[in-house]
Amino acid sequence: MNNIDMKNLGLTEEFIQESKLYKDLFIGRVSSQFKNLYKVITEKGDIVAEISGKYHYSVKGISEYPAVGDFVMVDRTNDSQGYGVIHRILGRKSVFAREMAGTKEDIQIIATNIDTVFICMSLNDDYNLRRLERYLSIAWDSGAVPVIVLTKSDLCKDIEVRINEISSIAIGVEVLVTTSTSDEGHQSLKKFLSSGKTVAFIGSSGVGKSTLINCLLGQNILDTNGIRDDDKGRHTTTRRELIMLPNFGVVIDTPGMRELGIVNADLTKSFSDIEELAFDCKFNDCTHLHEPNCAVQKAIIDGFLSVERLESYWKLKKETKYQGLNSKMIEKEKINEMLSSMGGMKNFRDFRKSIKKKNRKTGR
CATH class of the missing domain: 1.10.40.50 (Probable gtpase engc; domain 3)
Known part of the structure; x- marks a missing residue:
């Protein structure tokens, strides 16, 4: 099996230097989480890992646990003899987070170490300028660069009007118009994809995030559903997932968020x-x-x-x-x-x- 290109995965010299502080451990990147287990991509391939007991008792809040996008230090690169163990999280260069529903005590990390945030909003009934302002405020604070991705343009008859409205509130933010009904409908996204870069797709349920990622992959890796009778999309993605694009970095798919409580905002x-x-x-x-x-x-x-x-x-x-x-x-x-x-x-x-x-x- 060929080794994974960790630099395409977003591994930078800063992470490499920090990893040298932890001898006898290996660097990996969290690609998904299910319950108390994490899928981690290492140089030798994917492993399933859990956090160490010492780590578990040292954290002070949910936000200090590993999240999708984190670079972590693990004890192995092969889990054939059992789950790997995560001992450390390396410093996060960017964090997209929201307030956890029903509590003021902690935050939920949506994705970390991202370079670009694609804020996806469909041009049908999902269109909402006030919600977009909220997404932009959090995205700017995250440390990543926001880009607005308008989806389902084939369902909109007044695209220019919508773009003008968005441009009046999204000052200095690039706006891309996409559709999944043609092969050219997602080409504008590709200029933000390159080796070592991480792009996170953020937005409400059913706006077409997974569909766009499938278009970029050239195959249906992620499950998608059509739109409902009320013109709203059906929610499909159930957990955050980091996916490698050969020679074009990585993308992170996220579940739709009905509520977006603010932790910090710029x-x-x-x-x-x-x-x-x-x-x-x-x-x-x-x-x-x-x-x-x-x-x-x-x-x-x-x-x-x-x-x-x-x-x-x-x-x-x-x-x-x-x-x-x-x-x-x-x-x-x-x-x-x-x-x-x-x-x-x-x-x-x-x-x-x-x-x-x-x-x-x-x-x-």
Whole structure:
């Protein structure tokens, strides 16, 4: 069996140098996970591995466990005598993560060590600018470069209108239009694929991520389903999976995400238009709500900025502000915001007294 080209797999000199710190161990890359086991690609081929007991008891959160895309140090390159053992994760150069559903205590790592994030959005009923803003904010923060991939262009009659709408909010981000109905429909993606590079496909369920990857592979490796009667795609991918493209690096397929809770976000890039407008506001701490000489409000009045985009900006800004805080800390922050908007504690006390006085008069 020929050795795996680990450099095509994304192994860089930085990872190689770090791996030398761990003698008698071998470097591999996590390609998938199922329950507590991991599929790891090594120079000699694929192995199934589990984390060591020492590693298990040293981690402080789910995000510290191996994830798809991680380079890890394992004890073997052949698992014919039993599962391999993962002893270390090498430093991550980029991380695409989201807040875990139903909890504020930890994050879910979607993929690591990625160079480009393909944010996939179909041009049918999945089309949603506000959701796209959320994806872009997380992608910019991940350390990878976002690229918007519009799928199912054959189902859209006003593609130019859609592209113009997206270009107005995805400043500095390349937009690609694709379809799986022709051999040329995915060619625009190929310029982002090259040896040693990792591209992650991110997006909602059924937008056609697996179909595009199959097109790039030239064969149906990943399961796909058609679209439903309501014009939405059917969810097929059930777990994240890293797939090698001979001489063209690797791609990572991910399950569709119904919710995308924010761990961290780079709003300076995803909302650079609002950030730049804010420099021309009269007040440095302008909230863009009611202050005089507000450049953001003027842009809305003049039709250069939509109210919906400003509301999305504030929503994401609040989410990132509260991230990592417990319920008591969040409540304190909200009270401080309220006090600030009311002119501080003195105004709040006066306000509270007036409410109590009014309630006594009305008998409440």
